[in-house]
Amino acid sequence: MNAEKVVFSFFIVLALTLNFGFFLGELDDFTHHNIYELFATIVVNLIAMGLKLGDRTQVGAVLLSTSLVANLQLIAAALVWGYVSNISGDGLNADNTAIIVSLSGGALVANVISVVILVSETLMSRR
Numbered sequence: 083m084n085a086e087k088v089v090f091s092f093f094i095v096l097a098l099t100l101n102f103g104f105f106l107g108e109l110d111d112f113t114h115h116n117i118y119e120l121f122a123t124i125v126v127n128l129i130a131m132g133l134k135l136g137d138r139t140q141v142g143a144v145l146l147s148t149s150l151v152a153n154l155q156l157i158a159a160a161l162v163w164g165y166v167s168n169i170s171g172d173g174l175n176a177d178n179t180a181i182i183v184s185l186s187g188g189a190l191v192a193n194v195i196s197v198v199i200l201v202s203e204t205l206m207s208r209r
Contacts, residue, residue: 093130094145094200097152098193100126105186110176115183117163124156127189130196141203148196155189 100123107114131149134142159182166178 090133091200091204093126093133094193094196097123097127097130098190098197101152101156101186101190101193105183105190107183109183110180112174112176112179115179115186120156120160120163120182120186123186123189124153124160127152127156127193141199145196145199148192148199152189152192152196155185155192159183159185159189 100119104115104119104123127149131146131153134146134149137143137145162178162185163174163182166172166174172178
């Protein structure tokens with residue numbers, strides 16, 4: 083068993099599961115979405131992206147692009163959360179929560195694509 087591949091796969095799957103955990107819940111109810119889980123999702127996605135940087139294959143390029151998309155969406159969600167909580171006078175209401183959760187939903191789609199590519203590449207390498 084290759085330890086490098088285990089760590090690589092672990093972070094890709096962990097990024098997906100953390101993102102799903104943050105996304106799950108009522109779209110406009112901020113009590114269903116924890117800011118610390120969003121922070122953990124961002125950190126794990128950044129680590130997963132760092133692990134994908136060394137791969138020079140076509141599949142590696144696609145995996146890296148899915149990580150870039152997920153990170154962009156998650157960082158945008160965190161920026162929106164920070165803006166509405168600290169700068170704007172609105173605070174965290176249903177509309178703002180829906181924006182944050184929708185952005186994390188886009189990142190979730192990118193993470194799902196990444197895991198599907200990882201699994202399909204693994205299945206093809208077995209043959």
